[in-house]
Amino acid sequence: MPSPHVGTDRLLPTCKGRHFPQYFQSHGTHHQLYSTSASCAQVWYHDVGSENKEIDFEFLFESCTKTQLAKRLHALLVVSGKAQSIFIATRVVNLYASLGNVTSARFTFDQIPNKDAYTWNSMISAYVRNSQFHGAVNCLYEMFLNSQVRPDFYSFPPVLKACGNLLDGKKMHCWVSKLGFEWDVYVAASLVHMYCRFGALTVAYKIFRDMPFRDNGSWNAMISGFCQNGNAVEALDVLDEMRLEGMKMDCVTISTILPACALMDDILQGKLIHLYAIKHGLEFDVFVSNALINMYAKFGNLGHAHKVFDQMSVRDLVSWNSIIAAYEQNGNPDSALKFFSGMQSNGVQPDMLTLVSLASTVAQSRDCQSGRSVHGFILRRCWIVEGVVLGNAVMDMYAKLGIIDYARRVFEEIPSKDVVSWNTLIGGYGQNGLASEAIEVFNLMEGCEDIRPNQGTWVCILPAYSHLGALKLGKKVHGRIIKDSSLLDVYVSTCLIDVYGKCGRLDDAMSLFFEVPRTNSVPWNAIISCHGIHGHGETSMQLFGAMRDEGVKPDHVTFISLLSSCSHSGLVDKGQWCFHVMQEEYGIKPCLKHYGCMVDILGRAGYLEKAYDFIKKMHLRPDASIWGALLGACRIHGNIELGKFASDRLFEVDSENAGYYVLLSNLYANVGKWEGVDEVRSMARDRGLKKTPGWSSIELNNRIEVFYTANQSHPQCEAIYKELESLTAKMKSLGYIPDYSFVLQDVEEDEKEYILMSHSERLAIAYGIISTPHKSPIRIFKNLRVCGDCHNVTKFISKITEREIVVRDSNRFHHFKDGVCSCGDYW
């Protein structure tokens, strides 16, 4: 029975038919059949040339690890006449199937003349093992139509598995019942598993309950069904029942139940199961070890995860992926990268999931060069086209690396974008401070009919609204969320609290805060920070007290919010107390942001030397924000020497930020040291520094109007400047003197006055005045800090126009009313 697809590879050119023995003769007696690669060398073919010795086919079957080898073995079987046996032919079908080659399996299958049930069942499972589920179901129908053999107990388990994947199994269940196979333990377990795949847990559980006999596999099917639908409690209940009935957990049970322990946050249960595995000698099973690595990683216990990984004698792709993900998800990108290179040097080929972890790792390591390497690696394998998940991960990586244009490009290249792709791009723009672009993309997404926003979308778009102060747009989304979903996700609620708080609606933020479940720190952090930026430091402290009373554990973000609240309100003692409590009571190590707040608190309050001593005692290297805080404090308190020292340190670590030059120039100007002002100006000029363009925005008629400094292109430009000129005249009659120290350019005085007048916040305020009813309040947002002159001017404007003016800048809120600011000029 010559087989045309056999023996076609060029290393065995004459192996067809009867030429085959001659091939061996020409190569002597001891002959290595599979000599193409080292991994195949284990398979030897002994003494074919000397006719009296038998070929060890059993050994050859065992040793086939590649389709090419299987084809040679198949050829050998054909030549030796053994392939005519239906038993041997069926084994060949199974061999091809196990190597992932369904085509060859089917070809061999078709060549077999009198197929029996064994043969048909093997072909069915060949399809299922290779995820060709329609093929499996069709093959069963084919078998049924072939009147000589009937489907039996062995036919249905793989077909039911296929049905589970195809999400269509009612008809098959009827058939199984009709044939009376329902009570076979394998068939019933397959039914249980299939219904669990559909999420029909009640039906699955009923079948499971009614089983007359349950083996380990049946229990495992039910437990895994609950686990995979996220019902960890039920899974653990069934496990208890199983053990009460005297059944022992096996490798499958353990690798199924460990993720449920992680889901339940039940580390004790997880450790007990680990102990059980050790006691019963199951700990070195590759599935069990992998599941243990994943569980310990979820509990943040990298030591245990690493130990399990180290003790493994056999590691597969999942083991490497798990240990890489463990380090990546616990914020240790360096170790994750080390394991990735370890994986490569061990000859394990990475898959798409490896690259998803790797992309996140690189995003954390802030290494743009590696980012490109990862992208290149993926591009060479065309993986972006294959799976949207990897494309999304690469987008996220670029967004986190701050290369948002690349993220956009990857987004454009993803053929079937899902809601996560959109969310990632929206969030990416948001994280890079491009709130308007984020909103633009969100609007584009709204135009896509097949994409529906989810909770993740709201978490990405709402901060963009907070950032621009788009209260009305935020409220619109709030309405939609209430309409769409009965249940408010804690993260979405927190974003809404943030929108209301940052749009100046503290009362609305508070009432929303009281509605959400407050069991984790996230909503607390938001509400504390909102009160902080409004200058209500005492309220922030009271909220912290309430948080402690309710038993909610604060995290490092809580303390950043608290410390910045203290700094905005001048609460020196309370700030120091927080800094102490954070370390002593909660064991949180201060990061640069905490230190920055402390320098700010001390410095603003006038304890400049204390602030400097504090910096000297830091266990982290001070960055620009730390020296910037000290410099800012020196400006307020007119300390030239320390200010000069701080700015020297500052420009060592960041010489590009124009804001710090303005600060220093302002310090000199305040004490009348004009030569210092000139020096700073020339420094700034020499370095050709890139200024962050200042802008302010105002929300009118459901639109956000953005004004850039000295913007002349607005349609109402003329009216705006006219209004400002008239206001300036009135202010001067009330005693306003422009403070030119906020002007960095070296120009004539009248031009300096014009520059100050063109500051974006003034343009926005003037636009508000001419576009809204008399005496109505005005809300302005500015991306940088409001300059001292603008702050002073706004006080005058609030008095002249009898309007309440709320300005939120990059730092905090300023409420102006009757010529006074709520911050008491302390900001």
Next chain:
DNA sequence: TGATAGCATT
């Protein structure tokens, strides 16, 4: 004679 099946980890 022999060979075919369910439940497991990122």
